[in-house]
Amino acid sequence: MKISGKFILKVAGTLTAISLVTAALLGIVNGITADKIAAINEENTKVALSAVVVNEGSDFKKMEVTDAMTAAASANSGKLKEVYEVTFNGETVGYAVKVVAGGSQGDIEMVVGADKDKAVTGVSIVSNAETSGIGSKVMNNDPNSAGTPVLDQFVGMSGAGSLVVGSNVTAISGATVSTKGVTKGVNAALAAVEALG
Amino acid sequence: MTDYKNLKLMASSSPHIRNNEDTRSIMLDVIIALIPALAMAVYNFGWRALSVTAWSVICAVFWEWGYCKVMKKPQMIGDLSAVVTGILVAFICPVTMPYWMILLGDFFAVVVVKQLYGGIGTNFLNPALAGRAALLACYATAMTHWGAPGTRAAIFGSAADVVTTATPMAIMKEGDFSALTDAFTVGDMFIGKVGGSLGETSAMMLLLGGAYLLVRKVISWHTPVAYLGTVAVLCLISAPAGANAVTYMLYNLFGGGLMLGAIFMATDYTTSPVTKPGQIVFGIGCGLLTCFIRRFGSYPEGVCYSILIMNCTTWLLDKYIRPTIYGAPKKEKKEAAAK
Amino acid sequence: MNVKKQFKEGLITQNPVLVQLLGMCSTMAITTSIMNGLGMGVSVLIILTLSNIFIALLRKIIPDEVRIACYIVVIAGFVTCVQLLLKAYLPALDKSLGVFIPLIVVNCIILGRAEAFANKNTVGASALDGIFQGLGYTVVLVIMCFFRELFGSGKLMGFQIMPTSYTPALLLVLPVGGFLCLGALIAVMQWALAKSAKKKEGTKQ
Numbered sequence: 008m009k010i011s012g013k014f015i016l017k018v019a020g021t022l023t024a025i026s027l028v029t030a031a032l033l034g035i036v037n038g039i040t041a042d043k044i045a046a047i048n049e050e051n052t053k054v055a056l057s058a059v060v061v062n063e064g065s066d067f068k069k070m071e072v073t074d075a076m077t078a079a080a081s082a083n084s085g086k087l088k089e090v091y092e093v094t095f096n097g098e099t100v101g102y103a104v105k106v107v108a109g110g111s112q113g114d115i116e117m118v119v120g121a122d123k124d125k126a127v128t129g130v131s132i133v134s135n136a137e138t139s140g141i142g143s144k145v146m147n148n149d150p151n152s153a154g155t156p157v158l159d160q161f162v163g164m165s166g167a168g169s170l171v172v173g174s175n176v177t178a179i180s181g182a183t184v185s186t187k188g189v190t191k192g193v194n195a196a197l198a199a200v201e202a203l204g
Numbered sequence: 205m206t207d208y209k210n211l212k213l214m215a216s217s218s219p220h221i222r223n224n225e226d227t228r229s230i231m232l233d234v235i236i237a238l239i240p241a242l243a244m245a246v247y248n249f250g251w252r253a254l255s256v257t258a259w260s261v262i263c264a265v266f267w268e269w270g271y272c273k274v275m276k277k278p279q280m281i282g283d284l285s286a287v288v289t290g291i292l293v294a295f296i297c298p299v300t301m302p303y304w305m306i307l308l309g310d311f312f313a314v315v316v317v318k319q320l321y322g323g324i325g326t327n328f329l330n331p332a333l334a335g336r337a338a339l340l341a342c343y344a345t346a347m348t349h350w351g352a353p354g355t356r357a358a359i360f361g362s363a364a365d366v367v368t369t370a371t372p373m374a375i376m377k378e379g380d381f382s383a384l385t386d387a388f389t390v391g392d393m394f395i396g397k398v399g400g401s402l403g404e405t406s407a408m409m410l411l412l413g414g415a416y417l418l419v420r421k422v423i424s425w426h427t428p429v430a431y432l433g434t435v436a437v438l439c440l441i442s443a444p445a446g447a448n449a450v451t452y453m454l455y456n457l458f459g460g461g462l463m464l465g466a467i468f469m470a471t472d473y474t475t476s477p478v479t480k481p482g483q484i485v486f487g488i489g490c491g492l493l494t495c496f497i498r499r500f501g502s503y504p505e506g507v508c509y510s511i512l513i514m515n516c517t518t519w520l521l522d523k524y525i526r527p528t529i530y531g532a533p534k535k536e537k538k539e540a541a542a543k
Numbered sequence: 544m545n546v547k548k549q550f551k552e553g554l555i556t557q558n559p560v561l562v563q564l565l566g567m568c569s570t571m572a573i574t575t576s577i578m579n580g581l582g583m584g585v586s587v588l589i590i591l592t593l594s595n596i597f598i599a600l601l602r603k604i605i606p607d608e609v610r611i612a613c614y615i616v617v618i619a620g621f622v623t624c625v626q627l628l629l630k631a632y633l634p635a636l637d638k639s640l641g642v643f644i645p646l647i648v649v650n651c652i653i654l655g656r657a658e659a660f661a662n663k664n665t666v667g668a669s670a671l672d673g674i675f676q677g678l679g680y681t682v683v684l685v686i687m688c689f690f691r692e693l694f695g696s697g698k699l700m701g702f703q704i705m706p707t708s709y710t711p712a713l714l715l716v717l718p719v720g721g722f723l724c725l726g727a728l729i730a731v732m733q734w735a736l737a738k739s740a741k742k743k744e745g746t747k748q
Contacts (some may be wrong), residue, residue, distance in 0.1 A: 017606055018608055018609050021604060021605060021613065022609050022612055022613060022616070025616050026616050029616055029620030032620055032624065033620055033627075036623075036624045036627050036628065036746065039631075040628060040630065040631035040632075044627070044630045047631070048713055049632070097617050099731045113690055128679075130721050138713075149610060158578060
C-alpha cells in the first residue's frame with residue numbers, strides 16, 4: 008500500500024487536533040484545582056507529622072535525603088521516604104522521618120519523630136495492610152502484653168538497631184510480625200537521623 | 205428415597221471411586237482412623253472437642269443434604285464423605301471456635317468447594333482445608349485463639365475465659381527455638397500435650413490412625429512418606445545455629461498440622477495425583493512449601509496452604525507423570541506418555 | 544433511538560460487568576464500601592457518557608487507522624479531569640479509590656463502548672448508552688459493596704448496622720471475597736437470564 012502525503016497529514020492532523028483540545032481542557036481543570044490539591048496535601052502531611060513531635064504548633068521543613076541516610080535506613084531493613092526538620096519558635100528541636108517497612112501482610116508506612124538527642128518522640132502509622140483484628144491492633148496503638156500502648160513504648164528509645172522485639176520492645180500477642188515491622192521502621196528512621204550527623 | 209444399591213458411576217473423574225458402596229467403606233475406615241486423635245483431643249481440651257466435632261459433622265451433612273435437595277440432585281450423604289469433611293474441619297479449628305463459625309466453615313467446604321465443582325470426585329481443592337483457609341481469612345482472631353492443653357473449655361458459653369497459649373509453631377516463628385524446647389519436651393510434642401488445633405496436636409494418635417489406613421490399604425505410603433521425609437531432610441540441613449539438628453527436626457515433624465495434613469489430607473483421592481510417582485512429587489512439593497512458609501512466611505504454620513497449593517498442581521502431575529503402558533514398544537510408550 | 548431497549552440492555556441483558564464481563568478488575572478491587580462503589584460508579588458513568596458523546600461527535604472526522612489512539616486521548620483527558628476534581632474536592636474518596644481512578648483510562652467498559660457503540664451511533668444514542676451502561680456498572684458495584692461491607696465489616700456507608708456482637712467476616716473485604724462475590728453474582732445473573740429465555744421460548748410455542 009502506498010501511503011500518500013495527504014493521508015499522513017489527515018491522520019496526524021486529527022490526532023494532534025484532538026490532543027491539543029484535550030490538553031487545553033486539562034490545563035483549565037488543572038488551573039482550577041492545583042492550589043486546592045497542594046493545600047490538601049500540605050495539610051495531610053502536617054497532620055501526620057504533628058502526631059509524632061513534642062511541641063504543638065511545630066513547623067516542618069523538608070530536607071534533602073542523602074544517599075548515606077537511605078543506606079543507613081536500608082541497613083536496618085526500612086525504606087526511607089522523606090525527612091523533615093522540626094522547628095519550634097525558630098529553633099531546631101528534632102526530625103520527623105517517613106519510612107516504609109515490611110509488616111505481616113504488606114508494607115507499613117509510618118512517620119517517626121526524633122528529638123535532637125536522636126531519641127524517639129513518637130510513632131504514627133500512615134498506611135498499612137495488616138490483618139484486621141490482629142495486626143491492626145498494633146496499627147491502632149492498642150496496649151501490648153505489658154499494658155503500654157504498643158506504639159507509645161518506643162518514645163524515648165534511641166540507638167538504631169538496638170530495638171528488638173522480645174528484649175526491649177514488647178509485642179501484642181498474636182501480632183508479633185506486625186510489631187516487628189514497626190520496630191524495623193523505627194530502627195531505620197533512627198539510623199537515618201543518626202546519618203544526619 | 206435414593207436407592208444406594210443402584211447408584212453407580214455417579215461422578216467419578218478419579219478411577220478410585222467406582223460406586224457408592226466403595227466410597228462408603230473407604231470413608232468408614234478414615235473415620236475409624238481419626239478416632240484415636242479425637243480421643244486425644246477430648247483428653248487434652250475437654251468434652252468441647254467432642255461437641256465441636258459432632259456439631260461440625262452435623263453441619264457438613266446438613267449442607268450436603270441441603271444442596272442436593274435444593275438443586276434436585278441425587279442424595280449422596282450415604283457415602284459418608286461429608287462426615288469425614290465435617291470431622292476434618294473440626295480437627296483443624298481451635299477447640300474454642302464458636303459453633304456458628306463452624307457452620308460457615310462447613311458451608312464453604314461442602315457447598316462452595318465441593319458441591320459447586322460437581323460434588324465428590326470432581327472438586328480440585330481439599331474441602332476441609334479450603335474451609336479452614338476461608339475461616340482463617342474471615343475470623344483470624346477466633347482461628348488463632350488456642351486453648352492451652354489441659355484446659356477444659358465449656359461446651360456452651362464464651363471462649364474468652366479459656367487459658368490460651370501460643371502454639372509450638374508460633375513460638376518457633378518468633379525466632380526462639382530454645383523458648384520452644386523450654387515450653388514443651390519432644391515427648392509432649394509427640395503425645396500431643398501442646399496447644400493447637402483440636403485434632404492436630406497428637407502426632408502419636410495420628411500416626412496410629414495412619415498405620416490403620418495403611419494396613420487397610422486405604423492410603424498408600426507414597427505421599428505421607430515423601431511429605432514427612434522432605435520436611436525432615438530440610439529441617440536437618442537448615443536447623444538454626446545452636447540448636448540440635450535432630451531435635452529441631454523432631455519438633456518440626458510433630459508440631460503444627462503436619463501429621464494430620466500428611467496422613468489425612470494430602471492423601472485425599474480426589475485432590476492428589478493418581479500415580480505413585482505423581483504422589484511422591486506431590487508429597488515433596490507439599491514438604492518444600494511447608495518448610496518455606498514456616499521458615500520465611502508471615503504465618504507460623506504452612507501445612508494448610510502448601511497442600512492447597514499442591515492440590516492446584518494435581519492435574520499437571522496427572523498429565524505428565526503417567527505409568528508406561530505394559531507391553532507397548534518403547535516409541536509408543538513415549539507417545540502415549542506425551543498425549 | 545430506543546430508550547427503553549437501551550435501558551434494559553445497560554442494566555440487564557447487556558450489563559457491562561455481569562454479562563459482557565468488562566471492567567472486572569476495578570469491580571473486585573474497590574467494592575469494599577458503598578461510598579467507594581458509588582464514587583467509582585459515578586466517576587465511570589460521567590467519563591463514559593462524556594467520552595461516548597465526544598467520540599460519537601467525532602466519529603466522522605476520526606480516521607479509522609488511528610481511531611483507538613484518538614479514543615484513548617479523549618478518554619485519558621476526561622479521566623485526568625475527574626481525578627483532579629476528586630483530589631481537590633473529595634480527597635478522602637480519591638485516597639480510597641487510589642490507583643483505580645487513573646486506571647479507568649484502560650477500563651474495558653469505556654473503550655469497549657466507544658468501539659462497539661459510540662463510533663456507529665448518533666450523539667444522542669451514545670449519550671444514553673453511556674448513562675445506561677454506567678448505571679449498570681454502578682448498580683453492580685453497589686450490590687457487591689452492600690454485601691461485602693455489610694457482612695465484611697458490619698457497616699453500611701460507614702455506619703454500624705450489625706449489632707456490635709457480630710464478628711465481621713473479614714474474608715469478604717479481602718480480594719478473595721471480591722472474586723467469590725462477583726462469581727456468585729454472575730452465576731445468579733446467568734441463571735436468571737437462562738430462566739427468562741426459557742420462559743420466552745415457552746410462551747412462543
